Amino acid sequence: MYSLTISQEFNASVETLFNAWTTPEVISQWFAPGNMTVPEASVDFKVGGAYRFVMQNQDGEQFIVGGEYREIAKPEKLVFSWQWESSPHTTTVTVLFTALTDNKSKLELIHTEFQEQEFCDKHNEGWLGCLANLPRALA
Template sequence: MTATRQFTITRTFDAPRAAVWRAWTDPAIAAQWWHPHEVAVPPESVRIDPQVGGRYEYLMIAPDGSEYPTGGEYLEVREPERLRFSWADPGDAVDDAMQITVDLTEVDGGRCEMTFHLSGVDEDRVSEQSVFHGWTEAFEELDDALASTTERSS
């Protein structure tokens, strides 16, 4: 029997909820942060169709040149408050993939609280700690992407 794990990360961003939603659904912005530190996502590799049954995909490239194609299917889309989607290799079945739920809530001062929940980490395939660490770094990248996006729109 395979052990599966889950975790939740809650962060507050100094950006309005609409900007955080856009960061999850706009390919140009997603390419800036859908990766841990030191990893690149070529903008042309990002495809996003944020509707139930729609798919997304992107390619992460590690510093040593290793490539990690990633993708999934949107299972729930309620703009601007919730996204739920599978997360795996692009060809994996939804039933075999990890699932991510992102809830966005407006908080005081035009900020956004994001609750990110990932379930179905298959400990036989990947370490829960490495997945948690990767997403934590991605959200640090998201902070930077939101700051540069907000500066450009000011």
């Protein structure tokens, strides 16, 4: 099994950063890499609740991911399953939020249970692309 870990700091309070992962209107502003858009983001934000995000590229091709929330500790931690609609494999995402100052926070993303290094690498690239778009949703 393969896993990835990404740590980044953001100029936002830990509450603002946490909410960017839980509010559909905010998720739709950033939760896709590069120039992709998020035409649909549905969230049933509770343990056992489901989420579904549709990412769309400029050609109209859609990439759909969903899963369920396994652990919610606001505003420190989120754990959720991750499964592409086109894949039988489910992986796990853990996001840790740490307040550094009033308006600066650290995010640590740990994505585990990949069957192959290639998928792990692709997800690492995808997450970096998503996180690069996150600051615009925090303003």
